[in-house]
Amino acid sequence: PLYQQAKYLKSVPTLNLCPEELKYEVAFAGRSNAGKSSALNVITSQKSLARTSKTPGRTQLINFFTLDEERALVDLPGYGFAKVNVKIKRAWEAGLSEYIEKRPQLKGVVLLMDSRMPPTEIDMTMLEWTKSLELPVHVLLTKSDKLKKGPAKASLLKLRKMLKEEYPHATAQLFSSLKRDGLNEVWLKLDHWFEY
Ligand code: GTP
Ligand code: MG
Numbered sequence: 191p192l193y194q195q196a197k198y199l200k201s202v203p204t205l206n207l208c209p210e211e212l213k214y215e216v217a218f219a220g221r222s223n224a225g226k227s228s229a230l231n232v233i234t235s236q237k238s239l240a241r242t243s244k245t246p247g248r249t250q251l252i253n254f255f256t257l258d259e260e261r262a263l264v265d266l267p268g269y270g271f272a273k274v275n276v277k278i279k280r281a282w283e284a285g286l287s288e289y290i291e292k293r294p295q296l297k298g299v300v301l302l303m304d305s306r307m308p309p310t311e312i313d314m315t316m317l318e319w320t321k322s323l324e325l326p327v328h329v330l331l332t333k334s335d336k337l338k339k340g341p342a343k344a345s346l347l348k349l350r351k352m353l354k355e356e357y358p359h360a361t362a363q364l365f366s367s368l369k370r371d372g373l374n375e376v377w378l379k380l381d382h383w384f385e386y
Contacts, residue, residue, distance in 0.1 A: 220302030222268025
């Protein structure tokens with residue numbers, strides 16, 4: 191129910207402009223098209239809370255959606271726009287790493303990966319950064335409705351094995367925004383990080 195109260199607060203380009211009043215944040219990260227906006231909308235039961243924009247400039251913004259006075263979901267828009275020039279990409283990566291590394295309010299990262307594709311280089315970078323920061327991660331293997339049960343389970347088990355061996359700060363589950371599959375599992379994780 192609390193997630194349905196999510197309200198857009200603001201979008202900022204850099205860490206120093208992030209709102210000061212918040213105490214708990216959970217950030218959503220993942221390559222463009224992984225299903226981030228869709229997941230946020232399903233999690234908050236709102237059709238168009240997180241808007242999708244394919245404009246590369248927007249990828250530099252950190253979007254805040256508040257749940258209450260102290261808590262917010264944070265959308266870190268899609269990385270990996272093939273068409274973005276190197277300078278924009280670097281600037282965005284610097285902004286992202288600064289937010290991840292220096293935001294004490296950040297309690298966890300939800301990392302979205304398409305269940306049909308192997309983790310990207312920047313997914314791996316995200317796992318490395320968060321590991322060294324001891325920041326917990328929860329991976330959503332998205333669009334699980336596009337896979338049959340067997341292959342979906344297999345890709346989850348493969349990922350879990352890799353996480354267990356190398357990234358023990360991270361957990362993983364299957365997720366489908368289309369079918370609303372995996373919703374309870376995400377909510378439980380968010381409840382835990384938000385200390386609800
Ligand atoms: P950017 O905003 O570009 O970073 O992308 P995003 O990660 O926010 O992805 P978005 O939620 O916009 O979804 C990308 C595409 O995948 C859209 O066409 C969605 O309809 C589709 N999609 C998202 N989630 C699912 C899902 O669970 N199942 C299926 N079948 N399609 C999905
Ligand atoms: Mg989006």
